[in-house]
Amino acid sequence: MDRLPSLFVYADDMGRFDFGPNHPFKPERATKTFDLCSRYGVLNYPWMKVVDPQPLDRELLTLFHEPEYLDLLQEASRGEVRIEMLERGLGTADTPILKGIYEWSLRAAGGTHSSMRDILSGRAKVAFNPLGGFHHAMPGNAEGFCYINDIVIAVKDALRLFPGMKIAYVDFDAHHGNGVQEAFYVDPRVLVLSLHETGRTLYPWSGKETEIGKGDGEGYTVNVPLEPGTDDEIYSFVLDAVAFPLVKAYAPDFIVAELGADTLISDPLTHLKLTNNGYQKAVRGIMPLCSKILALGGGGYDLYRTSRCWTLAWSILNHVEPVDEFAGLVGGMMFGPEMEVGSLYDHPFLTKGEAKQKAFEEARRVVSYIQKTIFPLHGIR
Template sequence: MDKLNINEFSKQKVLFYSDKLSGFDFGPAHPFKPSRAKHMMDLLSRYSLLNAKNQQIIAPEPVHEDLLYLFHTREYIELLKRAGQTEFSIDMLKAGLGTEDNPIVPGIYDFSRTAAGGTHRGAVMLAAGDADIVFNPIGGFHHAGTDHAEGFCYINDCAIAIADMLRKGKRVAYIDIDVHFGNGVRDAYASCSDVLTVSIHESGDTIYPWSGFQNDTGVGPGRGYTVNIPLLQGSDDEVFLYAFESIVPPLVGAFKPDIVVAVLGADIHREDPLGHLNVTSYGYEKAVRIIRDISPRLLATGGGGYNVYKTAALWALAWAAICGLEPVDNYAGLVGGMMYGPEAQSGSLRDKPYLASGDFKTKCFEHARDVVAYLKQNVFPVHGL
């Protein structure tokens, strides 16, 4: 456990959650399961992580429609509204709606708007000083584009919240640890120097969205404000943390944001069925703590995570970390106590340590060193580093 800063206990922490949102269903064959958030809530209760006086749970409400247009086109939102009523027309396919990844599901417009509402309200609370740390587990839809859905994302809650904070004169750093490159947010702010976007992810050579390489550093006035840290598949905690710690704290420190928006995707975990990294709860938790420590105010979102139980456990650890709490198992030692998925086997939210080795590990490390060297040479000088 890291040293607790006494200030942690005076900070206001807000968790966005509702059974309605976590009960939304994309269908049995779809990997995106909002129910992960419900499992996380069960774990937060079990591990005594919701009892602090400075914590608040708020049910998200749909974001105001006007705010959608800070990022999305009107044409696309019209299509999404119709898709939410399970209408279908061929122009929806061109907007990514009705595909295998982004099916037309009854209520999808309301679901996406409500998820975005949590993230946006969190941003407003942070900007107003009504909260210091916010977590919206069903948020972080970082792939959605201005005029299309992709990668299970229909409304880009992060891009919208950032746009509104920019209007309020805030400087925003975006830190994305999801296994997939946060292409939608990158595209939104690639030419903007008021937003620093940093994404660490599995290389686009082996995973969707097939982009996010280190030489994409932004466009025009935004050059040096888009930062990509691609890792080879199989990279473990050591490689992940080496790359993350080498790049993220110095850059965010130099940028001096007012607010940090984070996507805490749990699909970097080695047991995730879609991602191919070898990160465990150790690397995940450490990265979340670093993000907490470098964020004057933090708007955290859940992002991806397709191993339902592992995602719930990692998000519970993330909430504990950002609240400065240590999980305490209320059921420990109870015979016939509550059994909870695979976690029942280990009796802990945390994984056993894992370290890759051999030539494979060497290759992952060499790649990460090359990426870090490239960014130090090409991006750090822009920030006076």
């Protein structure tokens, strides 16, 4: 039986890269995910391949980034510090000057790009790059923990290599995918759909439902801002009411999915209250909408719960069931709280009272706006 390979992008040394002790972004999440996938037996199937990410060709960077910014980033990566760097976001608390960050980002982006090529040229079925998903990086500056926008570069190059292709970018990260939106705001070849916490309470302060694209791109940017306290039930409602129908109507040839796990209730940076049940629904829901899917990591600052989410995402992408082969043998010491060992699935949680009511009301309002404004442009009644 022949089956196209599934690619899991990972290298130990990439997981060891350190943003500093006080920085919430920990590449170690990828290592935890790799370990958890191994432990749950979902990396052992014969069609699965672990891919060591190779640096992206430098010339591809300028598909999105300004050469002046790239030069400064490269200097910063050598440990040089210059005042102009600050204007480019380099040297801030969110995007500090880190030795080796240029090379690290180039490999992260290389993993995303080579996965795109492998999928679109028929060498792989699906891929997951837990080291990718840097949706905030802008053409001329770093921000939101992102230096190089691997997503935009891979999507732009896909459009160049495979002309006529329709691509859907779906972003389930708790933060608005502002960098990707900026890149394709006037471009109907990419449906950019982002579900995120409202910009009233969370960086990058954008992603209103009224941001719907411009010119030819009108109706091809879709934003679903969500209130703090949004739980699985509300999330499920917006997925069914707008996200899935829109992607289905667009009928993409290729889906790039940003699977940031910072929507979880335990995430220290955001105010959404999902469990991984809501997260799984999002990942499961895109599976029947396109056979070619490239999944990327993104946010996720509760390391243990993020790695559980990503293990589930990898399992869903591959239609396999995680089974804990060591349950009862090693207890919970390896990966987290004892009570949750043996299951990757969260206990249900629902927001209650006024907060729930308010979040649901706002979700209904946003859904109805999108149904009225954007659905007709896609022929959905």
